[in-house]
Amino acid sequence: MNYFKEEDRVLSELEALYESHGYKRYKPGCFEDYALYIDNIDFLISKNVVTFSGAEGKLLALRPDVTLSIVSRVQPRGETLKLFYTEKVYRRPEGGGEFRDINQTGVEVIGNIDEACEAEVASLIIGTLAAVSDDYMLDISHMGYTEGLMDSMPVSPECKREAYACLRSKNVHDFAQLAGRCGLGDDTVKCFAAVANIGGDALSAVKAAKALAVNERMSDAADQMEKLVSTLKKLGCGDRINVNFSIANNADYYNGLIFNGYIGGVPRCVLSGGRYDKLLAKLKKTGGAIGFALYLGELERFFKPDGNFVDYLILYDDVSQAEALERENAYIKKGFTVRIARAVPEGYRFGKTEDLRREHD
């Protein structure tokens, strides 16, 4: 009924969800040291950062991402931190245009990450997507599996990059050509094609992935994925999971399970995350980390299909203004949106129109 509050509803539901699992809200500062982003620019999905000089001449930035702010500040000492946040981030939208402030909410677990932690984060991802819409899908992959596949090819780093690009775009035909150029056998092409096309029910997909593993790194990763999928099935949230080795996060930062979430009707990925121990190591911190973020900017139109829609229009004149105000309040109490006006205002769509002017003719 009320499209304007859909985003707020989701955010408060998510806050309750994360708090119910004992996650603590983390509030990073508004501005960040620009050096933090420059040193880790590849970690950012959007590489453009708004910068300005701070009061003491230091170059500051409006954060384009929250994870880096959190990870750079916290240092778990033996314990495992379970944090969540809802913050504005400043990014340029896909396809260019000016910077926008976009709401982002997410979860970070930093410290000793075991299988239970990973499964909990995965179930929170599913809970997050389900809070937005019942029509969601979650893709899972494992950096160990895809990196292991690349390790199995004795080729130059440049060719590896090309092979990765082929995997990301499920492009088997160009990979076959690449394999020909690099002297890789038909078996490699067949294996690549099978990995790129893995899909269907998550459990049978991880079994297929296990069967295709050609080295220890791949089979370890497939084992981890299998455990995760069966745990999620046991928890009753394993139905909308796909295995998809074409989703990829930067291998310099991510090292284990990775996730991408989708909502039916939204053309781009709305959630991404994964295991990022390597970022911690880069920031000279010990321990492991896993987390995810939901990008509410991508959901703007999903939440508000028609921002011009108002449930009731009440037209009034001098005689009927008191009655119009009374009716307005009554409808608002019932949860409707109301606009009172002397004439039909342009630029809005109304569910129902009540004309109190005619009643006093």
Next chain:
Amino acid sequence: MINIALPKGRLGEKAYSLLSNIGYGCDDYEENSRKLIFRDEKGGVSYFWVKPSDVAVYVERGAADVGVVGKDIIEDGSPDVYELLDLHMGKCTMCVAAKNDWYDDTSRPLRVATKFVNVAKKYYAGLGRDIEVIKLNGSIELAPILGMSDVIVDIVETGTTLKENNLKVYAQIFPISARLVANKVSYKFKNGELLALADKLSNEVNK
């Protein structure tokens, strides 16, 4: 020798017939030919047929001394050329169009589908409206019909295509017609020839 870039298609043919009327005809010119260059040594003129949106590029880079190009392309590309003459043909309007029942939803950025990215950005910057540009290369009208964009910024000639697709014009941005443009260096080194051409053409157009 004056090198003239003409846009392939109806506008170019009309421009050629104007030029030919004022004595810049080319003996070996044939309509519907696949040849790209026609030269007339005697008349001292050479014609190239190029994609309409590329005319300004040929002129700007000096491959052609003058060319005939739509105001839409000049506005969008801001080529570094002299705009010598309005040829008063190929007239149409740069417009904002949307579905018949569209209303601007000011609570979020406007999604604008267009071929003319710079025109759209400039127009909406002037209005102080935040937009998201979706660059398309053709069949722009489809974007609002499929809900991919809220509005389009496009050339409207008669409005028939819009009407057939249940779209209408919401704002006119600027009128368009074909212009004679000249390379800035050619304008110096072939000044007499170019001015004579522009002068004759102006008389012919205003006849």
